[in-house]
Amino acid sequence: MPDTASRTQSMLPDRPWLASYPVGMPTEIAASPYTSLGHMFETSCAKYADRPAYTCMGTTITFGALAKTVDAFAAYLQSTGLKQGDRVAVMMPNVLQNPVTIFAILRAGLVVVNVNPLYTPRELEHQLKDSGAKAIVVLENFAHTVEQVASKTALQHIVVASMGDLLGAKGLLVNFIVRRVKKLVPAWSLRGHTKFNTAIAKGKRLTLAKPDVKAGDIAFLQYTGGTTGVSKGAVLTHANLLANAAQMSLWIETAFVNKPKPDTLVFLCALPLYHIFALTVNGLMGLVLGGHNILIPNPRDIPSLVKEFGSHKVTIFPGLNTLFNALLNNGPFRALDFSSLVLTFGGGMAVQRPVAERWEKVTGCSIKEGYGLSETSPVATANRLDLPDFTGTIGLPLPSTDIEIRNEADENVPIGDVGEICIRGPQVMPGYWNKPEETAQAISKDGFFRTGDIGRMSADGLIKIVDRKKDMILVSGFNVFPNEIEEVVMSYPGVLECAAIAIPDAHSGEAVKLFVVRRDPNVTEAEIRAHCNDGLTNYKRPRIIEFRDDLPKSNVGKILRKELRS
Structure with missing residues (x-):
């Protein structure tokens, strides 16, 4: 796979977007002060120990408590015999157990394999086999799917969480409702599994052996959605994600040029953390900024989502066009107080102008569209956050990011012409997991990732997506x-x-x-x-x-x- 470090600082002869940057925005990110995501987690939790980190179903965990729980689970994972670099699958929606598990895997020196909990057995089997995952942490609602494929994979350790874990005494009531009243847990049987809370309790009696994780080591195998072919794992290193966190940290600060920055940023996390958009923008940015993430287990339950939105002074709301549209068509949502909302960040798909215009009319906050893919950790471009208008574009390349619009001959086309959007930067993956031929097709010899998206760049550097090649x-x-x-x-x-x-x-x-x-x-x-x-x-x-x-x-x-x- 191409060496990421050798291609991150290359300068194009002409970067027209730099003239459109906000005043004071660096063109390059500084070297990361962190050696790994685990190091960043440890540092941020110590810095923001007393602040709320996550809230789910009315229960809040502070950064300090999060660190203790994460280290206990990480110690447990190490005690099972998993070695540094082994892959651990995570199959959960947005519940407190999700960030605990993700950060525990990273703290233990292991690799996270995010899994869509709604996968069919066939899809799950493919991902587990392809990644070679030796362990999986799954919410019991989806354990029946794991049961159907576990014997066909390399799984050696299975941890099963329940919805009420980490919710204290009320967790018993939550589990009763989920299992008996709503009947959301199909029957399952997994021999030798460990309960999530049991694993935490065992880990508290152990000492975490801090691994020697380097920035170039793999942090995540982030599988593409599979809508363009067979799902394949984008290899994301600690350096990739640390770079994107640094890029977004610089960019987000400009959102507070025209509106005061609160002491604690409140993120509404409606998009699933197993998706790269929420993982970085909610999970990692919340960590870096000491933000408070409100976890939404089921974003399709619009009334519950609206209730959570109204119960917290939400500062930052990452979402996508269909979610914005669904909320706008909900009367109670339109009646909420949006005075605390500073940034609505749109990604994942094109934000349609009629939806954006309605959103700004209802909330008083314009949607700022960004762009990225699993292969780019994900954010590669974003609109300026200090300007009020919805541009209908995906914005400007982030610091340390080069973008070219190329033709079929892999040549950069003139400004304004249509071609394939190609990206180079420290957030771009080194390649696909165990797929050298796919990697060679996706990444050019000069280090540009071919996105498969068709677009054009204006004279001031704004990029407009026209569509996917396949569509x-x-x-x-x-x-x-x-x-x-x-x-x-x-x-x-x-x-x-x-x-x-x-x-x-x-x-x-x-x-x-x-x-x-x-x-x-x-x-x-x-x-x-x-x-x-x-x-x-x-x-x-x-x-x-x-x-x-x-x-x-x-x-x-x-x-x-x-x-x-x-």
Whole structure:
């Protein structure tokens, strides 16, 4: 795999985005004061010991208490015989046990393999086999999935957590409700497993042996979502994630130019921590800044999410377009007090302008869109946080980040031309786990990661995503990008959600099919067509319109065009 260090400080002859940087923003990040993420965790917990670190279901854990619990679990993991560099899978939603487990794995010198808890047995088996994970920590709600595949994998140790763990006395009531009332725990049997609280208790009687972890060592195998093919593990080193934390720390400070920075930043963590966006922006940034993360176990439960939003003076809310849209369509949410909200950070998918405009009207806070991928730890670009406007772009490259827009010949195209977005920087992975051929295809010889996203750069360095390569529709030789169609359709008041895909066409090669979820049940196909006629040239207009009650989404809320195509 390419050497990350050799390609991080290379300077392009022209970096037009630097002229658009906020006043005082460094062009390069400083050398990290931390040797590893475990070192950063230890330092931050000591610095912010008395501050709240995480709250979930009404229970709060301080940084000081978090450190003690993490070190106990890390000591337990070491006692099982796991060696430095062994992989440990984590299969949990946003509950307190999740950050405890992640940081314990890192403190023990092991490698985190984040797993979507809603995976099918087939998907889980692939990820466990591919990563070679020797242990897994799973919430009991999903233990039945592990049961079906454990014997086919390299798993040697299984820790099973319950929803009520770490909630004190009320945890018994929570477990009763989850198991007996709501019946959210299917029957399971895993021979030789250890209960999460038992592991913590054992670890408290042990001493953590601090491993010699270096910045270049692997911290995470972050598996891609699998929507573009077979899921593969992006190798993220401690250096990659420390760099992205440093980049984001510099960028976030500019959000408080026009609004005072509170003593404690409150992050609402609705996106799952197993997703790279929340892992870095909530988990690692919360750690660096001494922030208080409000964990939302089920973001699809909009009423509960709104209740949590209203119960805390939320400062920073990372989310994505579908979540923003769902909240805007909730009456109690629109009635909340948003005076504490300083930053709404959009990522994971394109934020549609109609949604952004409604969000700012309701909350008084504009959405600041950023961009990144699992392979870039993830944030590579972001809009300026000190300016009020929604730009409709993914913003500027972060400090120490180079971005080129390249053509099929791997050449940088002129400013304003469309091409593939390619990224180089200290946050870019060294490669894919055990996939040298995939790595060679993804990373150019001069160290640029080929994202597969199509975009253009303006003269002032702002980057606009046009679409994914795979989603592009070719109509009679003309490129049609679904994002453009969807943004136009979403501006129609009676539309709740939509998605555009390519379908075969005997005359034009491909044509556009549009799926629509109505907000107003009386909206007709003729009205949608008239609206498209006003906003789209002929070849971009949908040939077929299909109304649906909902659209397929990933667990983090991305609309899955792949499923619509199939």
